[in-house]
Amino acid sequence: MRYVSTRGQAPHVGFIDAVLGGLAPDGGLYVPEDWPKILPAEIAGFADRPYAEVAARVIGAFAEGEIAPADLLTMCQEAYSSFTHAAVVPLTQLSANVFLAELFHGPSLAFKDVAMQILARLYDHLLGREGRVQTILCATSGDTGGAAVEAFRGAKNVKVVALFPEGRISEVQRRFMTTAAESNVACVAVKGSFDDCQAIVKAAFQDQSLRQAVDLSGVNSINFARIAAQAVYYFTTAASLGAPERKVSFAVPSGNFGDAFAGYVAHRMGLPMGQILVATNVNDILARTFETGRYSRGKVHPTMSPAMDIQSASNFERLYFEGVQREATETARAFTAFADTGAIDVPPKAYAAMRELFRGVAVSEADTARTMVRTLNETGELVDPHTAVALAALRRSDLKGPVVVMATAHAAKFPEAVAKACGVTPALPRGVADLAQRPERFDRLPAEAETIKAYVRAFSEG
DSSP: OEEEETTSOSOOEEHHHHHHHOBOTTSOBEEESSOOOOOHHHHHHGGGSOHHHHHHHHHHHHSTTTSOHHHHHHHHHHHHTTSSSTTSSOEEEOSSSEEEEEOOOSTTSBTHHHHHHHHHHHHHHHHHHHTOOEEEEEEOSSHHHHHHHHHHTTOSSEEEEEEEETTSSOHHHHHHHHTOOOTTEEEEEEESOHHHHHHHHHHHHTOHHHHHHHTEEOOSTTSHHHHHHHHHHHHHHHHHTTTTTSOEEEEEEOSSSHHHHHHHHHHHTTOOEEEEEEEEOSOOHHHHHHHHSEEEOOOOOOOSOGGGOOSOOTTHHHHHHHHTTTOHHHHHHHHHHHHHHSEEEOOHHHHHHHHTTEEEEEOOHHHHHHHHHHHHHHHOOOOOHHHHHHHHHHHTSOOOSOEEEEEOBOGGGSHHHHHHHHSOOOOOOGGGTTGGGSOOOOEEEESOHHHHHHHHHHHHHO
16 A cells, blocks of 8 residues: 655655655655545454454554564554553443543553554564664654653664643643653653644654654654554444444544544544544634634643644644545645645535534533533543543534544543542552652753754764
8 A cells, every 4th residue: 555645745655654754755644545445344343353453454454565464463462452451442331322432541541552552563563674763753732742652662763752842731741751761762841832842843854854864753643553543443432332334423532633533534444424523622723624614723722631732733634635635736735825824714625525524613611621520420430621522512512323432531641620620639540650759851942943853863863
């Protein structure tokens, strides 16, 4: 299978090069040249198969011919053995037609682990085979950095630099990054927003001298392997609720749009769906886009759901590319204009196509807090603020039939916000109960691309 850039000016590459490259050299995002298909009978059978086997099948559809199926299955089994629940992504029923997909049973207690644990094994396998050492640069709004550090810490063939916006993530999120003692990990508190961090990462990837000097790669959701791995739990949760005979809808708390776009990928692969509800906090660029057709950046407001404090959702470019019938020139024009002006209008036909699957709802801080309390009182479940955003959005939607709400983080990752709303302080699971006592190690830098690029080069060569 070959991969193309959404901007059309990069050579077509295979799965391995798309994974190890991360961002395409023309600034676009890789997508498969054709969407692989999984037939209905096999989807139904996913309900009875171990999660690792389904993951190997779904991810393997995108790596066909480049990774031996037996090797990929072994990697998936190793990756998901690090999870504390045998089902990996279990479902909890909240009401007659509402279910939580618990995506937080991995090492850093967030949904990013589901993709990052397999991605780390893919990197180790592929780089070891080629005798390469790469530097991974990632920007995090809270959870990606912790999941990346947990997955890659101590890796022989990978160095990791994680950028996070100083003061805009929870202490628990920060500590999952900054308490790593391994020499292949560096963490940087950037004096700015997540969007600043993300822009710096994109600038680094477009610096060809830096890319070549440090063999730069990325594990943000710009990396298509992350999207493929996240598509897996759409298949497993839907199959357990009767898919493909029964259409299931999804409510997804969204910031960078990777998790919601993974649902689109599963749909294109053959999974029948109702709708995907994209739930945002007051940083509502995606909710506004799906309701108005205008993709317009606003000011980033700090909230109790910091992983969603984003006003530039990278993965929306992939959906736009599909919406304009894969017209790469139009996609490049649009996102160059967005970078310059902060706003673009989605063409009418593309917007209509998006609306067939997606809806958007923005949720206030007050409604998020109320939903945390209501959920605890009505169901006994203590949910984190991001999951509460999705539950609040669902109450304001008209989704029918079974709905899976993506519970993207453990409540203990946001103890202050949960305690303030509910009067209950969630405890960290036993394996990470000493997190607050572990020493931290990180650097502080301004939100300046050249400064951080120099830091990355020095760390990688040191």
